[in-house]
Amino acid sequence: MRADARRNYEHLLGVAGTVVAEQGAEASLRDIARQAGVGLGTLYRHFPTREALLDALLRTGFDRLTARAAELEASASAREALLAWFRECVAFATEYRGVTEMMVAAIEDPDSALHASCVAMRAAGTRLLTRAQTEGVARTDMDGTDLFALVSALSWLSDQPALNARADRLFTLIADAALTDAERRPHL
Amino acid sequence: MRADARRNYEHLLGVAGTVVAEQGAEASLRDIARQAGVGLGTLYRHFPTREALLDALLRTGFDRLTARAAELEASASAREALLAWFRECVAFATEYRGVTEMMVAAIEDPDSALHASCVAMRAAGTRLLTRAQTEGVARTDMDGTDLFALVSALSWLSDQPALNARADRLFTLIADAALTDAERRPHL
DNA sequence: ACCTGAACACCGTTCAAGT
DNA sequence: ACCTGAACACCGTTCAAGT
Numbered sequence: 001m002r003a004d005a006r007r008n009y010e011h012l013l014g015v016a017g018t019v020v021a022e023q024g025a026e027a028s029l030r031d032i033a034r035q036a037g038v039g040l041g042t043l044y045r046h047f048p049t050r051e052a053l054l055d056a057l058l059r060t061g062f063d064r065l066t067a068r069a070a071e072l073e074a075s076a077s078a079r080e081a082l083l084a085w086f087r088e089c090v091a092f093a094t095e096y097r098g099v100t101e102m103m104v105a106a107i108e109d110p111d112s113a114l115h116a117s118c119v120a121m122r123a124a125g126t127r128l129l130t131r132a133q134t135e136g137v138a139r140t141d142m143d144g145t146d147l148f149a150l151v152s153a154l155s156w157l158s159d160q161p162a163l164n165a166r167a168d169r170l171f172t173l174i175a176d177a178a179l180t181d182a183e184r185r186p187h188l
Numbered sequence: 189m190r191a192d193a194r195r196n197y198e199h200l201l202g203v204a205g206t207v208v209a210e211q212g213a214e215a216s217l218r219d220i221a222r223q224a225g226v227g228l229g230t231l232y233r234h235f236p237t238r239e240a241l242l243d244a245l246l247r248t249g250f251d252r253l254t255a256r257a258a259e260l261e262a263s264a265s266a267r268e269a270l271l272a273w274f275r276e277c278v279a280f281a282t283e284y285r286g287v288t289e290m291m292v293a294a295i296e297d298p299d300s301a302l303h304a305s306c307v308a309m310r311a312a313g314t315r316l317l318t319r320a321q322t323e324g325v326a327r328t329d330m331d332g333t334d335l336f337a338l339v340s341a342l343s344w345l346s347d348q349p350a351l352n353a354r355a356d357r358l359f360t361l362i363a364d365a366a367l368t369d370a371e372r373r374p375h376l
Numbered sequence: 377a378c379c380t381g382a383a384c385a386c387c388g389t390t391c392a393a394g395t
Numbered sequence: 396a397c398c399t400g401a402a403c404a405c406c407g408t409t410c411a412a413g414t
Contacts (some may be wrong), residue, residue: 005378029407039380044408108350142357149351149358153341160289162296163337169330170337177365193397216387227399232389
């Protein structure tokens, strides 16, 4: 990559970070190019789709969360690990408004630039869930995709100004429901 | 209202129903006017905002749900009433894609045409919840807005093609969590 | 190799001109 | 009274022309 191209790439990414943080995942690409002082075609050259741009913006975070799952698997109890990871996922998805919806769409669309990261994250969560299930602290009638769905629903909820204040309480309610196994943990 | 105006109004509403069912709440208003064979200004004359159009489209359903809550209050046990109403709300919100998000936005915005219907629906749900709480079959650490948030989250989830298959199971999981009170119904 | 911006086909919204 | 559609300011996306 030529030096000027690299410079444009980095700068676009920086500006995109600010703009998307302000306006959400549906922010105007034209606006991003404009604020970066770059032609619209240059943005499209570096990021052929909106997903490609968001992928570049979010991949680090996704990878961090995937790594974090492995870390928690080693350092915390099955219950605490799942709970902490769940919470961190919601917190991350809430950083950029509208990202949850794109994540959910991407996980079923192999052509999306976000597909791989989403699938990796779901797999990481599935490992934590499976461990918790084996140890009898999580419901056995759900799988990784159910967990992904719950994380998504709570992230979406946190993104809605009218519901945001309830997100914490409802997180607890739902996490409790998932972590209490179907037999209501009779062995406790 | 003049006869031709009334005709346009009805026809627009009919076409809007079809188009919104197909394309969701963000459907192109221009497209609706076009398919109705009417000038764009005519659509704006009858429905000054998108919310006004959606309100006209959904009000019947909202009112039906509000009435349904009263009906269930008289005919079913507190537990069954809340459960059935919860389920019917989710089913309704899923009829038109994207309606949930607008509902949630409208409940906090007194200027939205949808505001009144949403507030009435939440109040109806609150009555069912309160009764269930009084009878000891629902958690006492939540209120009508929490219920509204849970209904919304599940509606949103049902609207996502990637998660739709999980909606039923997760409905049960969440409803169970809300209906089992904080002390895990020790009196059962 | 890379960048630019005009061009195209769409939006939502407003409003002067018509009947 | 009511309707129409052009006009305006925006999109996303593509691509010929420039350096």
